Each structure stands twice: as structure tokens, then as C-alpha cells.
Amino acid sequence: xxxxxxxxxxxxxxxxxxxxxxxxxxxxxxxxxxxxxxxxxxxxxxxxxxxxxxxxxxxxxxxxxxxxxxxxxxxxxxxxxxxxxxxxxxxxxxxxxxxxxxxxxxxxxxxxxxxxxxxxxxxxxxxxxxxxxxxxxxxxxxxxxxxxxxxxxxxxxxxxxxxxxxxxxxxxxxxxxxxxxxxxxxxxxxxxxxxxxxxxxxxxxxxxxxxxxxxxxxxxxxxxxxxxxxxxxxxxxxxxxxxxxxxxxxxxxxxxxxxxxxxxxxxxxxxxxxxxxxxxxxxxx
Numbered sequence: 467x468x469x470x471x472x473x474x475x476x477x478x479x480x481x482x483x484x485x486x487x488x489x490x491x492x493x494x495x496x497x498x499x500x501x502x503x504x505x506x507x508x509x510x511x512x513x514x515x516x517x518x519x520x521x522x523x524x525x526x527x528x529x530x531x532x533x534x535x536x537x538x539x540x541x542x543x544x545x546x547x548x549x550x551x552x553x554x555x556x557x558x559x560x561x562x563x564x565x566x567x568x569x570x571x572x573x574x575x576x577x578x579x580x581x582x583x584x585x586x587x588x589x590x591x592x593x594x595x596x597x598x599x600x601x602x603x604x605x606x607x608x609x610x611x612x613x614x615x616x617x618x619x620x621x622x623x624x625x626x627x628x629x630x631x632x633x634x635x636x637x638x639x640x641x642x643x644x645x646x647x648x649x650x651x652x653x654x655x656x657x658x659x660x661x662x663x664x665x666x667x668x669x670x671x672x673x674x675x676x677x678x679x680x681x682x683x684x685x686x687x688x689x690x691x692x693x694x695x696x697x698x699x700x701x702x703x704x705x706x707x708x709x710x711x712x713x714x715x716x717x718x719x720x721x722x723x724x725x726x727x728x729x730x731x732x733x734x735x736x737x738x739x740x741x742x743x744x745x746x747x748x749x750x751x
Contacts, residue, residue, distance in 0.1 A: 470645035472630035474661025479681035480651045484629040485509045486732040489722045491625040499641040500631045501598035501607035508718040512588025512595040522562040523577040531574035538566035634668040648676035652690040659689045677702040703735035
């Protein structure tokens, strides 16, 4: 059972929610797909951490063999190859499809490996932690996310929580495309509604079942709540605007492990997700 936690921008509380849901689950895997700025490991402080490099394959040109026919240039939809007196490969925008190697009639192209980041694996109590880390300056974290999500093949009764990158770009789509359920985290402001709508449109596009958790809730008007009510979107729970919760979170402390009140709060949200997933399963059968 894979549950993805996402939001239209950073800072809404998706890591707060994903970390605490994994903490209150009996057995769980936490996967940090926010590969540009992963910080879930700061909360869990995993032990027995193992590292593995993530590589992509890119073209390597044999200038002696290349006759300048430009078939590889014409094939590449991403303009990662150009011919100007000699064949030039732009490694950073190559999507590693291997097509250029296949179409070259002179066998002037082979593939070499380039390291773009790494994956860390560790444990903290009953939680297994997977973290993806993209090297600085790399244009895309999609290959790392693909490898992250292929690492864990959970049993049906095991909870997997995917901490997604912020926004709605390709890296987010890759993170949620195989999720069984998505949780959208929203703030109670007009800006929060704008960002919630981005995530909402994405899960609609990918036809993923979803619900919303309202974070930083205060008494009074809540535009994000109104957004959900107008569209009949399930509100899974509300996290209050709470000074103590903010203090714990800013110090990388897992709130559910510090207070019975917070443990109950996140356990209730997890139970709401379970009910929704059961409902979706029955509806699809």
C-alpha cells in the first residue's frame, strides 16, 4: 500500500505529515523522493545506512567512426546532440533512451555511465528509510526517483509513505504515478489554495484517488477548506497552527513520538486514509 504525500509548493507540511504517518504506522517504509532537498532522514536519524550511486547512460562519440550523417541528431527529440564540424553530445539534457546508439549506421556511438546522485538506505525502529539525493547542478531527479520506488516491493499489509517533491513537475508525476492513494497538504491562505489547485489538477490528470489534509489551521476563514467543500474533496484531517508542534518540527523531532496528543492526531489521519482506501477498493471491485 503506497501513500504519496504532496503539495503545490514547499513548506506546506508534507514532510511533517509523511514522517509522522510513518511513525504511527506499525510497520512502515518512508521514501524521500524530494531528491533536491531531502530532509526526512533528519527526523528519523536512521542507522546502518548503506549508500548506492545512481548512474545514467549517455552517448560517447567515436570521432574516428562518425561520418557526419546526422541521423542521431535527427532522432533525438531532446536536442542532446548537435553536429558542427563534429558531433557534440550535451550530457546534461540527454534522457538516456539509447536511441542514438541504435540508429547510428557507423557504430560511432556507445554508452558510458554518468553518476547523477545516490540512494541511502537505513532503519529507525520499525521504519525503513530510503532517501534519494541528486547531485548539485543535475537537471533531473527522475532516474533517482525511479530507482527509489523500485527498491521497495512491499507486502500488501505494509505501509509505504512517499514524501514527494513540491510542485507538479515531472519529478512529482514520477513519484505518484503508481501510488495507491495521494494526500494533498494545504495551507489556509489564498496562496495555499493556488498551490493546492496545482496538486489537485495533477492527481486528477493521473486519476489517482486522493484526499486533503489542512495544515496550520486557525479559527475563522479557511480558503483551502472552502476549496475542498466546493469540489466535494474529502478532508482527511486538520493539523492546528500550534507553537509546540512548530518547535518540534523545526528541531527535527518526530511529534508523534513526543506527545500522545500528536500521536493521536496523526493516527486519526492515518485511519481516515485507511477508510478511504477501503472505500476506493470496494468501489472499484
